[in-house]
Amino acid sequence: MSLLDETTYDRIRFDQWLAGEADGRGLSRRHLLQLGAAALAGAAALPAPAAAAAGPIVKPLPPELFYLHGTNAETRWEAMADQGYLTPADRFFVRNHTSTPTIDADSWRLELFGSGLHKQSVTFTYRQLRRLPSTTYDAVVECAGNGRGFYTTQQGQTVSGTPWKLGAVGVARWRGVRLSTVLHHAGLRHDAIDILPEGLDDQWTTGGVNLGHVRRALPVVKGLHDVLLAYEMNGEPLPPDHGFPVRVVVPGWIGISAIKWLGRIEVSATPLFSPWNTQFYRLFGPGYPAEGEPINRQVVKSAFEIGWAATLSTGHQVLRGRSWSANGPIRTVEVSTDGGATWQPATKVGPGPAGGWQRWAVPWNPVTPGEYILRARATDVHGVTQPDQAAYNTLGYLFDAVVAHPVTVVAVS
Ligand SMILES: Nc1nc2c(c(=O)[nH]1)N[C@H]1C(S)=C(S)[C@@H](COP(=O)(O)O)O[C@H]1N2
Numbered sequence: 001m002s003l004l005d006e007t008t009y010d011r012i013r014f015d016q017w018l019a020g021e022a023d024g025r026g027l028s029r030r031h032l033l034q035l036g037a038a039a040l041a042g043a044a045a046l047p048a049p050a051a052a053a054a055g056p057i058v059k060p061l062p063p064e065l066f067y068l069h070g071t072n073a074e075t076r077w078e079a080m081a082d083q084g085y086l087t088p089a090d091r092f093f094v095r096n097h098t099s100t101p102t103i104d105a106d107s108w109r110l111e112l113f114g115s116g117l118h119k120q121s122v123t124f125t126y127r128q129l130r131r132l133p134s135t136t137y138d139a140v141v142e143c144a145g146n147g148r149g150f151y152t153t154q155q156g157q158t159v160s161g162t163p164w165k166l167g168a169v170g171v172a173r174w175r176g177v178r179l180s181t182v183l184h185h186a187g188l189r190h191d192a193i194d195i196l197p198e199g200l201d202d203q204w205t206t207g208g209v210n211l212g213h214v215r216r217a218l219p220v221v222k223g224l225h226d227v228l229l230a231y232e233m234n235g236e237p238l239p240p241d242h243g244f245p246v247r248v249v250v251p252g253w254i255g256i257s258a259i260k261w262l263g264r265i266e267v268s269a270t271p272l273f274s275p276w277n278t279q280f281y282r283l284f285g286p287g288y289p290a291e292g293e294p295i296n297r298q299v300v301k302s303a304f305e306i307g308w309a310a311t312l313s314t315g316h317q318v319l320r321g322r323s324w325s326a327n328g329p330i331r332t333v334e335v336s337t338d339g340g341a342t343w344q345p346a347t348k349v350g351p352g353p354a355g356g357w358q359r360w361a362v363p364w365n366p367v368t369p370g371e372y373i374l375r376a377r378a379t380d381v382h383g384v385t386q387p388d389q390a391a392y393n394t395l396g397y398l399f400d401a402v403v404a405h406p407v408t409v410v411a412v413s
């Protein structure tokens, strides 16, 4: 059992939290158990965000690149056609609990504090962070609710939360300083076990309860392993919507771990927890205990780089898409254009490293105009294949089923 594994970690901390050993900051067990019953009401009952003058998202959101969902913007998959391996920042999805804050890098400070440090508190300026040795890697950021809309539209089930199609995912090249470097500079005690990064965006209120700043705990072992405090995305300073001046990147873990607009990190010698561990990002519903199951790592998914219900032409063409898995690289992708009766293997395009995605292509030659359903089904290196049905949970996380993608084929005139 390794705390590097999100499920193991969550299970252990949750038990500690129930036993009163983990600091849940004001969350009561009674409150949590109500959630089992009320999970459906949870995210759906979000009050409209206080309208910031500039709107919740700063960057342009042209309708050909994004679907809008309240404070969030979803990448349209047709906007990934003809793009390279990385998702360009101008079309990367945005998931904001409230609004993108405006932060001045010169006056910004990162504060580390808590019982896991030798000193009471240590602060870093933006300049100081940028002077520390840097690391660059490519990593997926994917919302745990990506694909949620298909629980309803494809499986006829009621879920709460943003009804994303498959566009709440992106891969970027992140550059920054390793959290391990920052922790060592700050003076990490050997008995430190948990860290809790917290955002500088507004506190979040849901169901009439102010849950405070967006934050989610992770174990020090994961923090020392591969977590990055990123200040660049695809070779440019982080855009405001993606966490300027500094965000957390947690490879393999669900999107909520990647705290944007990082302001404070609690480092603790005792277990830490937040509502983003106990109340959200858990699996609730029939078949799950009242207190929910810890969420697993992200699941295997595939998407065509084609618009939803797009119009295509008869004749020779190439269908392109991407598949990804948090378990490791993608081994195979199969595509069906005939309602799942037959499947043909797709050809891999370019690299498909662990922690990223695999681009693929398959030729198609529809002769007859009409309505078609495209399906793509990936299998990862561990042999995990996308199922026909995703396992239902009320908050609609981890949709992994093969998606039935409708297109209309018209005759070329
Ligand atoms: N401070 C802060 N960090 C945050 C969030 C947020 O609302 N506030 N949203 C989280 C969620 S749920 C996801 S999926 C990712 C999305 O990252 P992106 O907006 O850069 O795509 O950021 C995470 N980090």
Ligand SMILES: [Mo]
Pocket: 095, 142, 143, 144, 145, 255, 256
């Ligand atoms: Mo998310």
